[in-house]
Amino acid sequence: MSKQIFILLASFLVLAVFIQAKWTPEPLPISTTSDNPTELGRVSWLRDYDKAKKQSKLQQKPIFLLFQEVPGCMTCKNYGTTVLSHPLVVEAIESAFVPVAVFNNVGGADRSILKSFQEPAWNNPVVRLVDDQNKDLVPRLSGDYTLSGLVSQMIAALEKARQPVPTYFALLNEELQTKKKGTKQATFAMYCFWTGESRLGSVEGVVKTESGFMNGKEVVRLEYDPKQVSFVELTEKAAKFRCASAVYTNSENERAEAAKVVGESKVGQEARFRKDAQPKYYLGNTNWKYLPMTELQKMRVNTALSQNQSPKEFMSKRQLELYQYIDKHPYKGWRNVINSDKLFTDWWNAVDLVKKKS
Numbered sequence: 001m002s003k004q005i006f007i008l009l010a011s012f013l014v015l016a017v018f019i020q021a022k023w024t025p026e027p028l029p030i031s032t033t034s035d036n037p038t039e040l041g042r043v044s045w046l047r048d049y050d051k052a053k054k055q056s057k058l059q060q061k062p063i064f065l066l067f068q069e070v071p072g073c074m075t076c077k078n079y080g081t082t083v084l085s086h087p088l089v090v091e092a093i094e095s096a097f098v099p100v101a102v103f104n105n106v107g108g109a110d111r112s113i114l115k116s117f118q119e120p121a122w123n124n125p126v127v128r129l130v131d132d133q134n135k136d137l138v139p140r141l142s143g144d145y146t147l148s149g150l151v152s153q154m155i156a157a158l159e160k161a162r163q164p165v166p167t168y169f170a171l172l173n174e175e176l177q178t179k180k181k182g183t184k185q186a187t188f189a190m191y192c193f194w195t196g197e198s199r200l201g202s203v204e205g206v207v208k209t210e211s212g213f214m215n216g217k218e219v220v221r222l223e224y225d226p227k228q229v230s231f232v233e234l235t236e237k238a239a240k241f242r243c244a245s246a247v248y249t250n251s252e253n254e255r256a257e258a259a260k261v262v263g264e265s266k267v268g269q270e271a272r273f274r275k276d277a278q279p280k281y282y283l284g285n286t287n288w289k290y291l292p293m294t295e296l297q298k299m300r301v302n303t304a305l306s307q308n309q310s311p312k313e314f315m316s317k318r319q320l321e322l323y324q325y326i327d328k329h330p331y332k333g334w335r336n337v338i339n340s341d342k343l344f345t346d347w348w349n350a351v352d353l354v355k356k357k358s
Contacts, residue, residue, distance in 0.1 A: 039068050039076045039125075041084025043093050045101035049113050052100040056132040062161045064097035064154075065128040067104045067119050079125045079145050086147060087292070087347040089154075091318050092169045096158060097129070129157035137161055148176035168297070168316040175296040178207050178225040186224060186231060186254075187270060188238045189217040189246035194281035196220040196243040198306035201299040203237055205229030208295045209302075211276040217246055221273055235261045280338050282306040290334035291315075291323045292346035298338065325354060 036042065045066070046052045056063045066084075069076045083089065093099050103110045105122050116134070119126060127141040127150065137157040141149060151173045158165050190196040193211035197220050201209045205228030210221045220243065224234060235258050238244040247258040248270045258267045280298055282305040283289055293301065293315075301311035312320060326334055333353055337346045 037070045037080070039070045039072045039080040040066075040101055041080040042087075042090045043084055043099050043101075045099050047101060049100055049102070049109070052098045053132045053134075056098045059098065060163070061096065061098050062137055062157050062163065063128075063130050063132065064093050064099045065117075065130055066099070066101045067114065067117075067123065067126040067128070068101060069105045069122060069124070070101075070103045072105070073124070075124050075145060082344075083145065083147050083150055085348075086344055087318070088168060088172050088294070088316060088343075089147065089151065091316050092151075092154060092166065095317070096154070096163065096166065096169075127153065129153060131161065148173075148180050151176055166316065167313055168319070171296045171300070171314060172294055175207050175294055178228075181225070181227065183207065183223045184226050184231070185221060185250070186234050187214060187219050187221045187248040187273070188235075188244050189214065189219045189248070190238075190243040191218070191245065193218040193220050193276060195306075196238075196241070197280065198282060198303050199241040199243055200234075200238060201303040203229060203234065206234075206299070209280075209299050210273075211279050211281070213274045213276070214248060215246075215268065215271050219246075219248070219273070232257045232261065284336070284338055287327045287330060287334075288323065289336045289338050290326050290350075291319060292337055292340075292343050292350060293319070294343060295341065322350060322354070326350075 036045070046055075049065075052063055055061075068080075084093075102113050102119075104114055104119060104126075111121070114121060117128060119128075124142070125145065129137050129141075131137060137160040138153050141153050144150075151169070155165050155169065155173050188196065188200070196218075197209045197211045200206060200220055200222060203224075206222050206224045208223035212219060212221065214221075222234065231254055235244060235247055238247070239262055244262050244266070246266050246268055247262055248268050249255045249258055250270050255267050255269075278284055280289075280302040283298060283302040286305060288301055288305070288311065297314050300314045304311040304314070315323070335346070335349070340346050
């Protein structure tokens with residue numbers, strides 16, 4: 001072969017590789033199921049229980065067994081469109097369990113499984129988290145159709161099966177359980193609320209931070225779990241971080257406790273709070289601001305970024321895949337969701353945008 005022909009063929013080969021790389025469609029970073037019956041939500045379910053048991057044994061994963069009425073009542077539909085469509089719950093069901101759906105209002109194989117578990121027909125949703133020997137890892141979930149109820153049961157089942165609980169899922173559970181039990185608020189003034197938000201966001205028991213203004217001062221308002229951290233402990237930590245030039249309280253008891261830590265002159269009464277236009281400063285200056293997260297994740301990510309640390313440990317695999325896609329395609333269209341509390345809507349809107357741009 002002459003040198004000229006060799007060079008020509010090599011050039012064609014390079015060009016072909018370039019064209020292939022340039023024009024091959026990128027795979028979607030998120031696998032989703034949208035063609036389910038409403039009652040089944042967004043989870044990709046198996047319908048063959050014997051196959052699920054084999055897969056459970058092979059992969060060493062518990063079985064997520066859903067007994068559901070399809071088509072079903074309003075309770076069944078609501079469970080599908082809310083709990084079984086929450087993006088982090090969908091991911092946990094599909095990645096940490098082997099999900100199987102059994103219709104409780106039909107015959108055949110479904111009816112046989114129903115009878116073997118002694119489940120009633122034509123019933124509201126029931127969840128059984130079992131091993132490959134049909135043994136319940138935790139009590140059956142029935143009558144509790146809340147997100148917090150399902151998430152806590154899933155974590156208990158993973159722990160019983162000696163399987164790891166993903167960090168993102170543990171954070172979701174912490175946030176849900178804290179809000180279920182009830183939270184309290186505390187407001188601290190400081191020299192810079194961006195710094196204050198990042199420092200106070202590292203305190204265990206704090207589940208939400210907001211930067212803003214009160215009485216003409218820069219402040220951070222915290223939402224916290226009083227069973228994990230007391231008001232006094234929060235005040236002491238804020239003072240240690242130099243984030244307590246003033247403490248605004250909601251009761252005489254809090255006022256007295258704060259005065260012991262920072263002095264009477266620095267304690268005031270809660271007043272009108274005005275949000276900062278640029279919350280979660282460190283998060284807001286990166287493409288992470290476009291990624292749908294829980295409030296607790298946003299807080300942890302903001303703190304990590306303020307310390308030049310990677311926030312990846314707080315994310316699920318699919319969240320990281322979506323972020324990498326956003327970061328690689330920073331075109332106009334992504335929505336800043338720092339101020340949004342609608343993770344469900346933000347997530348599926350982002351997924352739809354990915355599909356349109358792919």
